[in-house]
Amino acid sequence: MKTQIAILGSTGSIGKSLLKIISRNKNSFKISLLTANKNYKLLLNQAIKFNVRNVIITDSDSYNISKNIFKQYRIRTYNNFKYFKKIFSKKNDYVMSSIVGLDGLIPTFEIIKFTNRIAIANKESIICAWNILAKELKKYKTQFIPVDSEHFSVWYALKGTCLNNVDKLYLTASGGPLLKTSFKELDKIKIKKIINHPNWKMGKKISVDSSTMINKIFEVIEAKKIFNLSYKDLEIIIHPKSYIHAFIKFKDGMIKIIAHETTMEIPIYNTLKYHNINKLKSKKIDLKKLNNLNFSKISSKKFPLIKIINELPNSETLFETVLVTINDELVKLLLNKKITYLDLIKKLLKLITSKEFVEYKFIEPKKINDILDLNKKIKSVIQNHDIIYKKF
Structure with missing residues (x-):
């Protein structure tokens, strides 16, 4: 059948x-x-x-x-x-x-x-x-x-493993298209460079999110929810080659590292493989990449949005909708050349700590319409907010 x-x-x-x-x-x-x-x-x-x-x-x-x-x-x-x-x-x-x-x-x-x-x-x-x-x-x-390649990798690695044995979960980030760009250069950076991801073929919006590292913050939120962890159990590590997608440190001292080529066909295929499906043709292990993994700690000076993780509530709230919506609206403004790259970063950090949005850290979404109604409300507020037109 x-x-x-x-x-x-x-x-x-x-x-x-x-x-x-x-x-x-x-x-x-x-x-x-x-x-x-x-x-x-x-x-x-x-x-x-x-x-x-x-x-x-x-x-x-x-x-x-x-x-x-x-x-x-x-x-x-x-x-x-x-x-x-x-x-x-x-x-x-x-x-x-x-x-x-x-x-x-x-x-x-x-x-x-x-x-x-x-x-x-x-x-x-x-x-x-x-x-x-x-x-x-x-x-x-x-x-x-x-x-998502990172979350699928973790899910794949944790099969048959007790979550209570997880000591730390590390999600890797390529650093995006601006990893080697100095912070001083960012104010005059061209859209063409921002959306030119070195490893993945992605749309404009997701490429911008990768460059600011907000995409990785979103992935941390996802991992926290999917695997029922706390934010202290999660860490982002820079890995420019995108060959390792996640690694897990267990309380018993063991470490699992999950690697695959930079193609979404691999996680997609694996979600299907429970069914009658032919073997996936994949490349041989790339020893050159394994011999030069080049991991590094993420810098909040280079990627200021990383500080957002400290603002995230541990419980389920509408604040995540606030963060997603504000970022979406600011990325649209950037792609339409209404604001600069540094404007996006500064305005996002300012807006999520403003009075009208902080209150949502204490409100749990009960139904889908709670999220969709708030999404519409925030879009309207952002479009008419003084901060959008204010220079820092």
Whole structure:
């Protein structure tokens, strides 16, 4: 029997990588659903190639343009995730949730009940709503697998291991595209350089997040929640080659180091390997990289946003939504050349410690709408905030 799969965000980089793996194992899988926001042309090609009968296109203009085109191919087209109940006659075996940003929160939450296993690449869902998602996973007995290379590596290494034996968890960071750029140069740095990541093929937004190190702070938050650790149990280590993704120091003195090539195909493949799937073709161990790992401590002078970790509450709160949303808005301003790179860093540090946002450290999200309503509110506040136009 074929494994039934649904992919949320099939036109993004994670979705495309997953489909590449499935194309090498076509006889093992049946895709029940593909989704996209605007890219209906690629979505149509994917649906035809993999004989998919159901698609969701969330952008209203793209949906209106394309629904008749899809109809010609007898593909049922929907424009909202509320149709999951209509699309799925039974539980999927596997779902990949890879919609970017908080747009992925509702579909991730809603599809848990319709799958036996969910691989989540949407970090905002985990950062902002893990307490809500975890209850849903438990309620519907749905297995969760993290997809980020660092969190997947830790999950892979901890299988069959008692979490109480973990002494320290180290997540590695490449240092991003500006690792060798002096702090003095950052005020006049060009967008082109900021988004040119040396190791990974990434979009503009995630490349900016990598350069400021906020992406790694988000990963620390994810790790804390997923593995039920405290922030004192977690540390970021600079590793420019991105060959080692995490290492774990155990209380019994043992250390596990997890390495793989800089391709997301490896963690994605491993979330699928419980099913009937061909062996992954991978490169031989790179001894040159292993002989020159070049680890170093992270510097708060070089990466000031690292200080944010000290501001994070240990309990589940809405402050994570504050952090994610403010960063999103400031990155948009940077990419639109409304603020400088150093403006982004200074304004982010200033805003998250301001009165109107600190109060959210003491409020727990109870439902998904708590997060989405706050996201809208913060966007409005940021767009009209004096600090955006103030020079430091």
